Amino acid sequence: MSDQSYGANFINRQSFIELDARERAKALFDAGTSRELLGPFDRVESPWLPMQGVTPQEDDGCVVMKGKIGGQAAVVVALEGAFQGGSLGEVSGGKMAAALDLARVDNEKGIPTSAVILLETGGVRLQEANLGEAAIAEIMASILVLRKHAPVICVTAGTVGCFGGMSLAAGLCSYVVMTREARLGMNGPEVIEQESGVDEFDSSDHALIWAIDGGEQRYAMGLADALVDDDTPQVADAVRRLVLQGVPPVHRSSQVALYRSRIAALDTSRQWDPRELRALWTTNGSKEEKR
């Protein structure tokens, strides 16, 4: 690609990351087919945040929209990373679980309905601790049932990424879509540094963070299914393709013997260059496929 056309493509790209949760959700649907459920004007907010002097948001940082993707029924649940770090509270977590369950009911009625969850989150909202954690457990239970009928697609685009308990939920999904800017991991770098020391993880080393958790690495080692540019049409195309692809024959989280043997084969006497796992675990890293 020449420098000139790369520049033109870059200028013409429509950043997905710069969109807020509501705009991201809307962008994934077939034009004119989406409507929001429990939007801001329904005013179902956190009962716990005002008690501790934190201003709530009327949608509790979770946007639920129903509509069509690729002509098929779908629900999109988008976490707002700018509100409380996209963390899961009683209401935001409850909205996601409820939406997944309603999609499952429609599948059982004979209406194939997929779910797309947009995860920009650090995990549990500590101001709601055990109710956030309980909600995440219920989201996981809902994903396990729904994914038998229709794909549950996780999209993590950045800048927050997907960490904490919700990274485990991402691990349960049928497919994971990431940008290069996105990160997916259970424990954030600061937490690892705090708990296990700076030699274990220097959280100021940005290159290291993306080398381990970044979208390109997760895709190349086979823990993500699509790597897209930060470009809204590309994200929407990837999601649409996966909706139409349907339920995978085996979900990644069910491939226990495979991953158990991969872990058993690792030389734990040293730290590894994350790229070592690309060759060991998959062919996704052998060429960079643009989806």
Place this chain on the structure above:
Amino acid sequence: MEQIEFNYPAKRKVPKRAHVGVVGSGDLEILLEPAEGEIAHVMIRTSVDGFRDTWKAVLDRFFTKYDGAVRIQINDAGGTPGNVQLRLEQAVEASER
């Protein structure tokens, strides 16, 4: 968290409701809805206490140019006066579209 309320005289019926913004650090969300009667009612919840006068100044200025009969709800996490002004304008624009 502080709760602040203001009322302003209003005349004009407003076509539809609008929502803008995010309660992120330094930002705010605004819910604007048409209201009955000739009053514009503003209810603010802010996590930054002690700025009632600043809020009043921004809103006084806003309502010298705006005459819609509305209920405005603001959830604020430390927006600057400039940011508040911007969000109010966005909300008005969205409600008139």
Place this chain on the structure above:
Amino acid sequence: MTEHTSIRGTVWFRALTGQSSPMPGDPKSVLTADALLGDDHARFLCVVPDPHARFPCARHGEVGLEEGYTLATRVREIIEQDKNTVKRPIIAIVDSKNQAYGRREETAGIFLACAAAIDAYGSARLAGHPVIALVVGQAISGVPLTHGYQANRILAFDDDGVVIHAMHKAAAARITRRSVEELEKLAKKIAPMSYDIRDYAKLGLLYKLLHVENPEKPSQQEIRNVQGELVAAVADARRGPVDLRSRLESKGALEMRKASILVRTKMEAQWLEK
């Protein structure tokens, strides 16, 4: 850092099964045994400290890569074996202070290892196995999600050594930019933030709170009582649906999870509109 030595898991695993070893080929950090529970042959699982574990950040009872995939393996084994027969109970004994915090873990995708265990426990429950979690010590952060929260019924002891929470106090204080004292004060008036198991019990997530005088040295009678409670929990699970709705229908939920219930009711109504 706490002084907690995570011995309660081993104590209760041995008390309830008469055994205390991993299955052949498994890492020493995961104890698995099949033992009589009432009239059932139940599978018991527990994550315990292994000071010689292969992964340096998983030597004190943490749930790490090997633990996640081993739990998943041993739970799936039961699902497969019972495919065409009576679904045996699966009992998760929980006393683990956190997930493993390490670079190797993140590099090799610990999020997926935990997801594999969650998948296994949840699939077992959906297949009709009564899955029971017995929290005898700590269950914090990734631990309860991975090893316990997909259970039909959760039981816990009611003493100060039992903590179910999203994050350790010191880390929670640091992340929310408060002092530990401020956090403790808040936790007193906001039940979901509390570190006290008796406050946790108010949330309606627990099936039962059990009293044991000294959880680290239980008497024979106390062990028999706990077995009886597990048998009752298994029977209760068998009577009910395989989903987690009991956590929203309990007395505690009606009191403390009103917003969760409202969300479900309102969203269903709006979903069906048009």
